[in-house]
Amino acid sequence: MPARIIDGKAIAAELRAAVAAQVQRLAAQNLVPGLAVVLVGENPASAVYVRNKSKQTVEAGMRSFDHKLPEDAPEREVLALVDKLNADPTVHGILVQLPLPKQIDSQKVLNAIDPAKDVDGFHPVNAGRLSTGLPALTPGTPLGCIHLARSVHPSLEGMEAVVVGRSNIVGKPLLQLLLNENATVTVAHSRTRDLPAVCRRADLLFAAVGRPEMIRGGWIRPGATVIDVGINRVTGADGKNRIVGDVAYAEAAEVAGAITPVPGGVGPMTIACLLVNTVRAACAIHGLPKPAV
Numbered sequence: 001m002p003a004r005i006i007d008g009k010a011i012a013a014e015l016r017a018a019v020a021a022q023v024q025r026l027a028a029q030n031l032v033p034g035l036a037v038v039l040v041g042e043n044p045a046s047a048v049y050v051r052n053k054s055k056q057t058v059e060a061g062m063r064s065f066d067h068k069l070p071e072d073a074p075e076r077e078v079l080a081l082v083d084k085l086n087a088d089p090t091v092h093g094i095l096v097q098l099p100l101p102k103q104i105d106s107q108k109v110l111n112a113i114d115p116a117k118d119v120d121g122f123h124p125v126n127a128g129r130l131s132t133g134l135p136a137l138t139p140g141t142p143l144g145c146i147h148l149a150r151s152v153h154p155s156l157e158g159m160e161a162v163v164v165g166r167s168n169i170v171g172k173p174l175l176q177l178l179l180n181e182n183a184t185v186t187v188a189h190s191r192t193r194d195l196p197a198v199c200r201r202a203d204l205l206f207a208a209v210g211r212p213e214m215i216r217g218g219w220i221r222p223g224a225t226v227i228d229v230g231i232n233r234v235t236g237a238d239g240k241n242r243i244v245g246d247v248a249y250a251e252a253a254e255v256a257g258a259i260t261p262v263p264g265g266v267g268p269m270t271i272a273c274l275l276v277n278t279v280r281a282a283c284a285i286h287g288l289p290k291p292a293v
Helices: 008-027 044-059 075-087 106-112 124-131 140-152 173-179 195-199 248-253 267-286
Strands: 034-040 063-069 093-096 160-164 184-188 206-207 225-228 231-237 241-243
Touching: 008 044, 008 267, 034 044, 034 075, 044 063, 044 173, 044 248, 044 267, 063 231, 093 241, 093 267, 124 173, 140 173, 140 225, 140 267, 160 173, 160 195, 173 184, 184 195, 225 248
Parallel strands: 034 063, 034 093, 160 184, 160 206, 206 225
Antiparallel strands: 231 241
8 A cells, every 4th residue: 555645734734833822821921932043145945944934933923033144244243143142031042044154163153052042952052961861952853753753653662763864953863852752773874784774674764864865665664654854956857856855755655654745744844843942942941831842
């Protein structure tokens, strides 16, 4: 049977609705969560992404603060803006859109964000807390992957999970989140021997390697759940561009038990989970219980 399609758009919409309900509850206590986004330069993809974030932030009932700096902005100006946002009591989440122009040290900027407001989860303090099992703000994409996997399997305990990709943004935090779910996890990468055989062990296969359609249908265990994080633009034989994932979708859908499409799978979850982090950050900063999202 063809795989069940995991509808990331629908799941993200449900999550945003839950966030909006929590925001309404907080607003009744005179607390409106605020998200500040910093965009440096004119990267078209980043600009579209930031617009979507701002739109969904407002739709959830939160405050949205957008800060756009020119492509040639010096590093000190970006750091000064981050310091200002750290000190602003109406801002509970800070996101600096990557990539940054070459004159700016991205890690220095990310390290300057107050860890309590680091809704992207990239600060070393949050990465360290996550790795030691302490409460932490977690990158939105791996958090979204867990939500999608749990839409198929309410419990991930004891499942064999394989993560293909070891980036700080997806692979490594996803490993920690899966361990927190009591899954058994293998992280595979470009140096892994016999990668197809490793993938075939997985009950849960997460593809986050950034190579178009690298993972073939024959690499997938029959009935496995496949979460495709990849977003790759490729040109077809007709000269037209299309978006594909890291998994050869048509092949994989004939083998897997459940699979995320690209687009429409992991992508919508990333912003939804960013909103979740903003509400969680606002509650933590004000000493309130963790919200039910």
